[in-house]
Amino acid sequence: MCGFSGYFGDGVAPDAARPLLQQMVAAIAHRGPDEQGIFVGDRVGLGHARLSIVGLGDGQQPMTHANGRFTIVFNGEIFNYVELRDALKAQGHVFRTGSDTEVILHLYERMGPDCLSRLNGDFAFAIWDAREQRLMIARDRMGVRPLFHTTVGGTLYFASEVKALLRVPGVKARMDPLALDEIFTLWAPIAPRTAFRDIFELEPAHSLTADRNGVTIRPYWTLQYPDADAPAQHTDARAAAEELRSLLTDATRIRMRADVPVGSYLSGGLDSSIVSALAAPMAAEGLSTFSVTFGSEEHDESAFQLQMAEALGTRHHAVSCGDGDIADSFPEVIRFTERPVLRTAPAPLYQLSGLVREKGLKVVLTGEGADEVFAGYDIFKEARVRRFCARQPGSRIRPHLFRKLYPYLPGLRQQSAEYLAAFFGAGGEGTDDPLFSHRPRLRGTAAAKLFFSGDLRRELADYDAAAELAARLPHDFGRWHPLHQAQYIESRFLLPGYILSSQGDRMAMAHGIEGRFPFLDHRLVEFATRLPPEMKLKGLVEKHILREATKDLLPSAIGSRTKQPYRAPDSQSFVGGNERGYVRDAFSKKKLEASGLFSPDAAGKLFEKCRARPASGYRDNVAFVGILSTQLWQETFSKTRTPDAQAA
């Protein structure tokens, strides 16, 4: 796990190449504190910051093939590198190191860009073919590892984080208003768009090839579900559960491969408990587990965490996210997310990765991905209840089911059936809408755009982020089962755009920690897409088949737990005793006018409202955190100055 950066083109003078690459790598040094390296060739440069995990003594990068033709910089892990290396050796390839990096070089030598289909891992890399004068950059299937690029004067620049690109002369940090609209609708920009105008993300499961003929971006894998009326591929639930268990066990086994100890996050929920239970017997020196605890009963899960740690006999460590902790870390959190966020949930994860680093580990497994792959989120159940209500629009009985979905939202518990039906748009219209499953969330989030300034609203007048999302759905999406449609939207957009980035890679790598995700092994993902919907969401019981497949692993109190979404306190983290000078500053008329993105009067009133009564509803919380993080983004990045001209 590491970070890298580089360029391809004529825009960098030979004597400017090394200083530029050094600056780009320095900007992401937190990703690879162990070693740094640079390669400069004809019209190409590669820089690397290394976190040593596999091949500690001989995995230095950039790494050049013995034949001198191929050079690579690589961030992440190829978990099946042992099997791939054995197969390549059998075909005559000779290896100089024990690293997974060299395996990619040889596989690329043999297969070219098609090698991507053979890789099981979380990766982003750039590989330079000196003979063909061709550069390829690529990213893993689900979007675990980040990769950004931009073009200045015909030269392509790329890096693991945007902050490295901001070191390139001519690259400026300017907010993309369309991205802001997308964040205030979907929680994340729709890739390839990023918060930065003219800086793009390479989408998950895509490669970019650049040579003298230009740049080509294409997918090498797609997330695909069967047609709803196609014959079921798995009809025997027991056999399917056994296959799931086998795949998940192997996915965990190969993710335990490292030359350093691997620990595990333990939230107290089903998914991380399963991963920890599978990993514990595989950890040669015992498993270390890590949790966040909260002072507020509403958010805290420490009783379940301790129960699980005790059952597994792990070395358990916890960090308390107490009053003021979120406010103290939030500016730094936004420096790492590199995009505005609408919830504070990344901040405790920033604290958690700090704990892992403090305890001397570099790698942790997490349970992330299970909710997307096996239908764990409330939104899947909500969509099912909305369809159920839509069949009898006037029913006073059916909407009561919404209460069952959100027992942790006090505002909903006290509502009448009529209000519940109205809030969830359960009147019967729109079940053919491709975004049906997500409409209430999209509408509820977009309500926070009320705070956009007049200028921003005028600039966005013709833009509809939800329509953009709908336009990005695959052509056969309409033929899929409604649950699969909803799973696709979560897995393809929210997962890489928010969960794996703002809550995942960015918070872990802020402290040089690598997260590994057994549930996102592509073999398991592909298997799960072929499961009948009712095996995943059985009635209103989420992740049914996963529970069945792992029930012998967990104490029954954890195995039968209803999903408790991971949440952290939002606006209340920044008011009262938690109020900090930067919060007042961000909501001040002067700073709001300077950024020009929000109405100073409306945002000021929101600040006062949340100060007076911190427990406001979803829209107000989302708006508060969104405005604060956007203002922090402006403060952090718009002040970034590129160095004086170094380019040719």
Added chain:
Amino acid sequence: MNQSVRHSIKTFIIDNFLFGDTAYDLQDDVSLIENEIIDSTGVLELVAFIEEQFGFTLADSDIVPANLDSVARITAFVTSHTDAEALSKAPA
């Protein structure tokens, strides 16, 4: 009475849910839910406002969109309540 009730309700909604956004053309019959002006927590804030401002307590059965989902509906609901109370207190 109707006009002052209406004004009071409209002012509360603009201040509390639209954060003083006077550019928003809040028509009396606009649905507060369909236009994302109010969410589930907002309904409870609205109920608290009505009870404090107009001095009567809403029964659970009163808290339905038919009574509370637009300025016009809230005005009619509050007016009918306050009228009924005034009538019951009037000397026979």
